[in-house]
Amino acid sequence: MSLFVAFRKEWLELIHSYRLLIVAIVLVFFGLTSPLLAKLTPELITLIPTGGISIQMPPPTVMDAIGQYIKNMAQFGIILALLLTMGAVAQEKDKGTAAMMLVKPLPRSAFLGAKFLSLAAMFAIALAAACVACYYYTLLLFEAMNILHWLVLNVLIFIYLLVFVALTLFCSTITRSQAAAGGTALGLMVILGLVGAIPGLGKYLPGELITWGTRLMYGDTTTSWIAFGISIGLIVVPLLAAWLIFKNQEL
Amino acid sequence: MIAIRIEELCKVFGTVLALDGLSLSVEEGTVFGFLGPNGAGKTTTIRILTGLAHATSGQAWVFGKEVTANQHEIAQHIGFLPEEPAFYPWMTPCEFLDYVGRVFGLPNTVRSARIKELLALAGLEEAAKRRIGGFSRGMRQRLALAQALLNRPKVLFLDEPASALDPVGRKEVLDFIEQLRGQCTVFMSTHILADVERVCDTVGIINRGKLVTAAAREVLLAQYAIPAFEVEVDSQTTAGFVNWSEALQREHWVKSVSLEGLVARVNVTDIEAAKRELLASITQAGLILARYEVVRPSLEDVFLRLVGQEEAEK
Numbered sequence: 265m266s267l268f269v270a271f272r273k274e275w276l277e278l279i280h281s282y283r284l285l286i287v288a289i290v291l292v293f294f295g296l297t298s299p300l301l302a303k304l305t306p307e308l309i310t311l312i313p314t315g316g317i318s319i320q321m322p323p324p325t326v327m328d329a330i331g332q333y334i335k336n337m338a339q340f341g342i343i344l345a346l347l348l349t350m351g352a353v354a355q356e357k358d359k360g361t362a363a364m365m366l367v368k369p370l371p372r373s374a375f376l377g378a379k380f381l382s383l384a385a386m387f388a389i390a391l392a393a394a395c396v397a398c399y400y401y402t403l404l405l406f407e408a409m410n411i412l413h414w415l416v417l418n419v420l421i422f423i424y425l426l427v428f429v430a431l432t433l434f435c436s437t438i439t440r441s442q443a444a445a446g447g448t449a450l451g452l453m454v455i456l457g458l459v460g461a462i463p464g465l466g467k468y469l470p471g472e473l474i475t476w477g478t479r480l481m482y483g484d485t486t487t488s489w490i491a492f493g494i495s496i497g498l499i500v501v502p503l504l505a506a507w508l509i510f511k512n513q514e515l
Numbered sequence: 516m517i518a519i520r521i522e523e524l525c526k527v528f529g530t531v532l533a534l535d536g537l538s539l540s541v542e543e544g545t546v547f548g549f550l551g552p553n554g555a556g557k558t559t560t561i562r563i564l565t566g567l568a569h570a571t572s573g574q575a576w577v578f579g580k581e582v583t584a585n586q587h588e589i590a591q592h593i594g595f596l597p598e599e600p601a602f603y604p605w606m607t608p609c610e611f612l613d614y615v616g617r618v619f620g621l622p623n624t625v626r627s628a629r630i631k632e633l634l635a636l637a638g639l640e641e642a643a644k645r646r647i648g649g650f651s652r653g654m655r656q657r658l659a660l661a662q663a664l665l666n667r668p669k670v671l672f673l674d675e676p677a678s679a680l681d682p683v684g685r686k687e688v689l690d691f692i693e694q695l696r697g698q699c700t701v702f703m704s705t706h707i708l709a710d711v712e713r714v715c716d717t718v719g720i721i722n723r724g725k726l727v728t729a730a731a732r733e734v735l736l737a738q739y740a741i742p743a744f745e746v747e748v749d750s751q752t753t754a755g756f757v758n759w760s761e762a763l764q765r766e767h768w769v770k771s772v773s774l775e776g777l778v779a780r781v782n783v784t785d786i787e788a789a790k791r792e793l794l795a796s797i798t799q800a801g802l803i804l805a806r807y808e809v810v811r812p813s814l815e816d817v818f819l820r821l822v823g824q825e826e827a828e829k
Contacts, residue, residue: 265620266618269614269617269618270618272617273603273614276610277603277605280605280606281605359601360597360599360600360601361601361602361603363567363597363601364595364597364600364601364602364659364662365615365618366566366567367565367566367567367590367593367595368590368615368618368619368666369587369590369591369618369619369620370590370618371587512569514562514567514568514569515567515568
């Protein structure tokens with residue numbers, strides 16, 4: 265019940281602050297422009313004066329559109345996850361609204377859980393809209409994709425983004441300002457990136473979800489369940505740690 | 516019944532001892548003024564009682580429930596107004612009170628009736644649909660009081676409720692608090708002595724994290740204030756005024772005499788003797804009396820005396 269009450273407030277805030285709209289617009293924009301760019305890039309390149317050198321561009325394929333989409337969703341998704349999550353708890357602590365509400369019978373677990381769930385719902389809706397938009401444009405400009413594979417790819421992107429939402433929410437809980445939360449989260453992301461660059465380790469980390477989804481679109485059904493499990497762990501563990509710290513934190 | 520009980524509460528921030536073995540109890544239904552200079556430990560005490568901070572040692576109870584172990588249960592029965600109330604600026608007062616009502620689990624009909632009642636009480640009916648982000652400080656303070664009262668709390672914690680307000684806002688808030696007497700226990704921290712004198716029936720004075728004293732306001736005034744008289748003479752008799760004051764200082768019941776123009780303040784050690792002999796001495800000196808009154812001791816006198824004594828001992 266408390267979780268629902270807190271979620272309702274968070275959801276209203278996402279609507280009133282236009283965050284839901286902004287995320288949806290950004291992701292849908294990249295959903296629409298990814299197939300468009302893939303289609304137009306070779307033509308644009310041929311328009312560039314090359315001083316007599318001829319550039320041979322292969323004709324664009326549906327995989328170019330998908331590659332563009334995956335790259336955009338992953339990159340801008342992470343940026344949005346960081347920017348929209350870093351102040352979630354830190355700002356409420358800093359401004360005093362957390363203290364104002366948490367002296368009331370609102371459990372801290374519900375306060376924190378509602379933040380994660382509302383952000384997850386926001387990314388789910390925005391990504392679903394982008395997924396539909398990209399599918400439609402790809403269909404118009406190229407050809408139909410395997411719908412099931414396309415949906416699985418988007419679920420994997422969603423889980424990948426949730427990892428960064430959870431990590432940033434954890435940082436927002438342990439710090440007292442948005443800037444500190446953002447900086448700490450960025451640090452964690454860099455560490456995750458560096459660990460992923462170690463040969464042999466990358467296939468166990470969240471980045472592998474994106475590779476898995478890409479493979480699937482090529483028709484390769486090889487799975488990466490270990491990376492999937494680790495990604496779920498990287499969502500659950502920061503959330504649990506955030507709750508354990510937050511429940512004893514002075515406000 | 517005891518509403519709030521604190522025993523040997525200590526709170527350390529790094530090297531700073533914010534609370535140093537604070538012990539006190541507050542009777543149910545009283546308006547308790549928690550008085551102390553800035554940095555005395557008032558806010559820290561409230562933060563511990565409301566579960567926002569943890570004591571380094573010692574314990575506290577609200578209506579018999581220990582605060583750390585029963586935080587969720589206590590939260591159902593308390594109201595809290597922080598020193599600087601914070602709101603979600605995108606919300607309207609209606610939306611904010613509705614959110615608070617939902618947190619307390621009030622059913623829809625009860626919640627909307629209570630919101631209406633509190634908006635009227637806080638004088639925010641006309642601003643009910645406006646965004647809180649555009650509110651003045653006074654409006655925010657009144658809304659903060661309204662949200663603190665939404666669950667009809669048994670204990671209301673007010674941290675400096677009127678210190679940041681203009682005289683009109685201050686009067687409104689103090690009137691509001693006065694109306695709560697008997698309805699719930701009010702624990703009000705402040706450094707403004709006049710506010711305590713006006714609305715509180717029991718006073719606790721804290722300094723450097725320790726309770727200096729706690730008692731009913733009138734008992735405190737009777738116990739600690741220096742009895743004094745003020746005498747004002749007619750301007751025609753100023754010549755003998757100084758001589759009279761010098762002679763008066765030799766009386767055994769007089770502690771000190773200070774002159775300011777035509778007014779003499781006579782601090783006495785024996786109020787009964789003073790009542791008998793002061794007027795007679797004025798007549799004997801041939802002075803023409805313009806005004807004579809027993810000075811009502813103020814809480815400020817008591818506060819300054821007690822805190823001053825503490826500081827001197829340190």
